[in-house]
Amino acid sequence: MRRLLPTLALAVLLAGCGSSDGGGGGKAEVLKAGDPIEMKSLHFKPDHVQVAVGQQITWHNDESVPHDVKADSGASFSSETFGKDKSYTWTPDKAGTVKYECTLHPGMEGTIDVVAKEATS
Numbered sequence: 001m002r003r004l005l006p007t008l009a010l011a012v013l014l015a016g017c018g019s020s021d022g023g024g025g026g027k028a029e030v031l032k033a034g035d036p037i038e039m040k041s042l043h044f045k046p047d048h049v050q051v052a053v054g055q056q057i058t059w060h061n062d063e064s065v066p067h068d069v070k071a072d073s074g075a076s077f078s079s080e081t082f083g084k085d086k087s088y089t090w091t092p093d094k095a096g097t098v099k100y101e102c103t104l105h106p107g108m109e110g111t112i113d114v115v116a117k118e119a120t121s
């Protein structure tokens with residue numbers, strides 16, 4: 001009986017984490033200007049980033065599997081399919097959350113938190 005409470009608390013904590021990041025696999029990583037989002041092992045790395053409005057984002061294909069990048073919500077960009085060592089860039093012009101995916105690989109998806117410039121430092 002005494003062990004039940006901590007277990008419940010942990011379960012609540014874990015559930016809270018899972019819903020806040022939308023399945024992106026953790027907290028948003030601040031993407032430094034010039035750093036790419038790599039496409040590797042059929043995933044975007046990092047798959048959850050924070051960028052500033054006006055900061056160019058580059059997706060770089062790091063493997064010999066073709067990929068593309070298509071916005072699902074929050075934006076409307078869509079790349080051609082591109083292969084190893086090729087890249088695609090997009091620059092957000094307003095704050096918000098952008099969800100995107102590779103249409104060729106189910107489960108290959110990412111999140112971009114676009115924030116006003118003042119908030120990134």
Ligand SMILES: [Cu+2]
Nearest residue numbers: 067102104105
């Ligand atoms: Cu892909």
